[in-house]
Amino acid sequence: MKAHDTIRAALVQAAARLGVSVTASAVELERPRDPAHGDVATNLALALAKSLKQPPRAVAERLVAALELPPGPVRKVEIAGPxxxxxxxxxxxxxSVLEAILAAGERYGRSDPGNGVRVNVEFVSANPTGPLHVGHGRGAALGDAIAALLEGTGHAVVREFYVNDAGTQIDKLARSLWARVQQRVGRDVQVPEGGYHGDYLIELAEGILAREGRAFADLPQEEGIGRCRSIGVLSQRAEQDEDxxxxxxxxxxxxFESELYRGQLIERTLADLTRRGYTYEQDGALWLRTTAFGDDKDRVLRKSDGTYTYLLPDIAYHRHKRERGFARAIDVWGADHHGYVPRLQAGMKALGYPEDFFHAEIVQLVRVMRGGEEVRFSKRTGDFVMLRDLFEETGVDAxxxxxLMRRGDSQFVFDVxxxxxxxxxxxxxxxxMAHARMSGIFRVAARDPAAVRADGTDLSVLDAPEEVDLMKELAEFPRVVEGAARTLEPHRITGYLEGLARLVHAWYHKYRVLGEPEEAARLVLAAGARQVLANGLRLLGISAPDRM
RNA sequence: GCGCCAGUAGCUCAGCUGGAUAGAGCGUCGGCCUCCGGAGCCGAAGGUCCCGCGUUCGAAUCGCGGCUGGCGCACCA
Structure with a gap:
């Protein structure tokens, strides 16, 4: 908002007159919770008290005395509290915020602090070994919202999904599926130890036999498992994509992880790490000196049997992200992987990347409650509750x-x-509902809310307390989006939307729009509120229905 | 044993990187429907911010030490 910039600039200037150099971004402006404390407040005097070696109130007095505000936006300045x-x-x-909202439309709330910086947001990245569960769902919602927040604040974002299609888990999938195929033709073969026991592989085995014929089960074991590997990965990937x-x-x-091997990226990464002096051989294995960057112990890159651990391809993969030109790589990971963060971060630093290149956002696990009881297992996977079951029951929006309504790093109970x-x-x-109600007004009035403009409307009649509160809240939206993007916390948006909806409902309940003397101005307010609710919901990937 | 995350109203959780009298929803209690959707609105009660020490003008927020819960501590992924 323009008033903020004016105040900020005036404060920087005033501080300079006191002999203190302050950058504009260092001046904190906030909206006081208590309206008696004004519309905008700054703690600048408190912050400068120490370096000026004067009591905060005295600093405030001097700042205000030195303050030169242009006439117009600010009608009163006060010193209060400490x-x-x-x-x-x-x-x-x-x-004037209403004019700004209606002029910007869908773009209201967007800003450009990101300045076009390229950011890679990697999330879900589930192994192609089974259906997505609710934990993946939380990661999906969060990753997508973080990406949208970054886009909304001027970053160039790529949403990425990493598929581990080359590891031992895929072997287990292939062998488990092969075992199910054997079982379906009446052979006494067990799903291997540590394999995938869910019913979905039985379904898949039946599908294979129906399509390929019974002869499929008589293929030589190696060939059969190989076929099962590619069929299994493809089908699980397809199912995850559909979910x-x-x-x-x-x-x-x-x-795909397999692309890393095809492009020699593993070897090149290993060469880089070695050239930079962070690897050594011991006990027949090749180690990365992650302790040089704060890890508890060094980690193996290449096992004594010659194969790689998971760490090396992962470092290679993130090196590849860097090479593709991303300034930041944000990974959304489940809590069960959090112990892995320090070693990947160490890998990044060993390659000489800056501290802020890689960031892992940890998502705690999800518990599902229905009818006051915890729902633990899905019949089909014999394991966690599947994402699909959840959103088919509650709807995608819900x-x-x-x-998104809780911080990612707190444990979360999903109440179905x-x-x-x-x-x-x-x-x-x-x-x-708040959005639908605003839309309802325009439906009855047979007007298009998107076509409403504030031009020429006398908005000074919007002077009821509920209307003033509502406009102040609408004015906060861009700052809320910026804060949520900076901290990667979409829950700030849901919290904001709930507060805004409360004000909208209260206003709607108390005042009529159509047929009143204030109709024109109130239509502008309704259109503005509707727009901000829609923009907030869209940012989270949730629909803003015109009727419910 | 070590590390990461969390601990705020009866319950679920916010608390904007150290600020003003700690907030919201649900639940409880009490009000409100001739209406653009009552599928809603208004009000009240409710607190040892897990405990202790420290840092300073000021701590729910930062540091140290405990307690409780979750998750990790592989030549697994």
Whole structure:
């Protein structure tokens, strides 16, 4: 908002007059919780107290005395509490946010601090060994929202999914599937130890036999397992893609581990690490000196049997991201992998990459509750609850919203009954309903809300407390988006939307729009509120329905 | 044993990188439907911010030491 910039600049100038050099971005402006403390406040005097060796209030007095604000946006400046400087904005300033919203439309809330920086966001990256479960769903919702937040703040984002199609897990999948094929033709073969026991491989085995004929089961074992490997990976990948598509997540790049081997990227990475002096041989294995970067112990890159551990391909993969020109690589990982962060980070530093290149966002596990009881297992996989089962029951919007409404790093209980309920208790419903209500006004008025403009409308009649509060909240949206993007915390958006929806409902309930003397101005307010609700929901990948 | 994450109202959780009297929803209690959707709105009660020590003008927030819970600590992925 323009008033913020004006205040910021004036404060920087005032500080300079006191002999302190402050950058504009270092001046913190916030909206006080208590309206009696004004519309904008800064703690600048408190922050400068130490270096000036003066009491905060005295610093505040001097700052205000040195402050030169152009006439217009600010009508009053106060010093309060321990030394806060509070600014009170002119009323006209407040309503101008509506003009800004309607002029920007879908773009309201977007900003450009990212300045076109290229960011790779990798998430889900499930092994192609079975269906996606709810934990993947939380990662999918979070990764997609983080990507959208970064896009909304001016970053060039690529959404990426990494497929481990070359490891031992894939061998287990192939052998498990082969065993199921044998079982279906009546042979007494067991699914191997540590293999995949879920019913979905029985279904897949039946499909193979139906398509290929019984002769498939009589293939030589090596060939049969090989066929099972490619069929298994392809079918699981296809199924995961379909789940993700229906969940509303679209990836720009699907990267297969096997591509790393084809491009000699593993060997090149190993050569880099060695050339930089961070590898050594011991006990027949090749080690990476990760302790040089804060890891507990050094890690093996190449085992004594000559094969690679998981770490080396992963370093190679992230090196490849760097080579593709990304300034940042953000990975969304499940909590069960968090112990892995220090060694991959060490790998990045061993390659000489800056500290902030790689960042792992850890997502804690999800528990699912229904009817007051925990739902642990899915029949089909014999394991976790499947993502598909969840969103088919609750709807995609509710599932995504619920995954996003808590910080990723806190454990989360998904209440299926709440997600399905069509009442105010359900936050998704509550927020979407606020949007639908605003749309309803325009439906009755037979107007297109997207075509509403503030030009020439007298907005000074929007002076009821509920209307003032609503406009102030609408003005906060761009800052909320920026904060959420900076901290990679989409839950700030859901929290904001719930607060905004509350104000919208309260306003709607108390004041009529159509047929009132204030109709024109209130239509502008309704259109603005509707736009911000829609923009917030869209950012999270959730629909903004016009009626429910 | 070591590491990471969490511990805030009866419950689920926020708390904007150290600021003003710690907030919201649900639940509880009490009000409100001639209406653009009551599928909603308004109000009240409710706190040892896990405990202790420290850092400073100021700590839920930072540091140290404990306690509780989750997850990790492979030449697995």
């Amino acid at each position: 030394g806060f400087i509070n600014f009170f904005l002119a009323e006209a300033q407040l309503a 993700l598509r229906e969940f509303g997540v679209k990836f720009d790049v699907i990267y 599932a995504r919203y619920f995954f 009954d709440l997600a399905k309920s069509q009442t105010e208790e359900n936050p998704v419903f509550y927020v979407q």
